[in-house]
Amino acid sequence: MLLFALILTLRHLFYDKGWLKSSQTEIPSICVGNLSVGGTGKTPFTELIIRTLKEDRIEAADSELYGFTGSLFDVVPKSVAVVSRGYKRKTKGFLQVTADGSAEQFGDEPLQIKRKFPDVTVVVDENRTEACAKLAHPDTPGYGRPDLIILDDAYQHRKVVPTRSILLTTYSRPFFHDVLLPIGRLRDLRSRATKADMIVVTKCPSFIDNAGRQKWAKKIGLNDFNLETCEGVNREGKVQKLLFATINYEKLKSVFPEGDPRYTHSKSMLLYSGIADDGPLTSTLCETYKMMEHISYPDHHFFSKADIRSMEDAAKRYPTALLVTTEKDAQRLLAANVNDELRKRLFYAPISTRMLTNEEQTILKDFINN
Secondary structure, rough: HHHHHHHHHHHHHHHHHHHHOOOOOOOEEEEEEEOOOOOHHHHHHHHHHHHHHHHHHHHHHHHHHOOOOOOHHHOOOOOOOEOOOOOOOOOOOOEEEOOOOOHHHOOOHHHHHHOOOOOEEEOOOHHHHHHHHOOOOOOOOOOOOOOOEEEEOOOOOOOOEEEEEEEEEEEEOOOOOOOOOOOOOOOOOHHHHHHHEEEEEEEEOOOOOHHHHHHHHHOOOOOEEEEEEEEEEOOOOEEEEEEEEEEEEEHHHHHHHHOOOOHHOOOOEEEEEEOOOOOHHHHHHHHEEEEEEEOOOOOOOOOOHHHHHHHHHHHOOOOOEEEEEHHHHHHHOOOOOHHHHHHHHHHEEEEEEOOOOHHHHHHHHHHHHO
């Protein structure tokens, strides 16, 4: 751990001194990232940003339609692109994600975003700097120059400098109570949190009172925290916003077109998950179903033939049980060779993120639009 800390310290020093090159994105950009190895909800939060932008575009279009022209229509981005590494994809280089592609081509998270928002440009590239440059000067058919780039999971990618950055940390395991790998789950120094423009605590309970918010601000290191503006000043003198968000699991949806919705009325279930933190999903599902079997795979796990056979065998043991997986896992399972029985009984739980209050949603909206 000490060696890892030294390496990280030197790396950031080299970038801060300019000894390692970094460049600002030509197009306005927002980085969504974390300090840990996963499980903070980056993809659902990226989707929240997209939904917020789309809602604002509708509001702006309606205002223009009825003759109320103003600054909102001018400042709301008309198009957005998401840039991701495409973790665990089996391809290389710059690729534009298509909804009919596979997780092996693009990675499960970029594919999930593209399938939810078909009109949003989603690209994958290990080199975010080159990806942003290609988006700024498009020469590939199928997309034009976006007005805003969302950099997914790029907080540690120092080669590219975003216009603004959002750091996510979870309510149950905040970065200030964690330590570096391999003992803890942090992949970067805790001190890097001071560089973010906004910190969002994710996976919160549905309500946090003012005393609780002030307590969080103090632990993060924000002085003079204003509950109305959600702003405080960190030890480096930087003004940071601190917001709180929670997750919702929506009505179950079938992974395959052959899905039989009658299975969702079963009293028992089998759960198969390959995500960093399946605790919230497990707790939510257990409110409705009796858990007969739960197999937890590593994050971004590609399901093997043996995994599918295991599911098929379990389905035979529990002939009336519902089979459930996560939304991210569903992107990988769609490409698996699954028998007719699983196709009827396999469902996923759509996930979404929302801010705890309307005021925080407004602050987020202003943050991403300005």
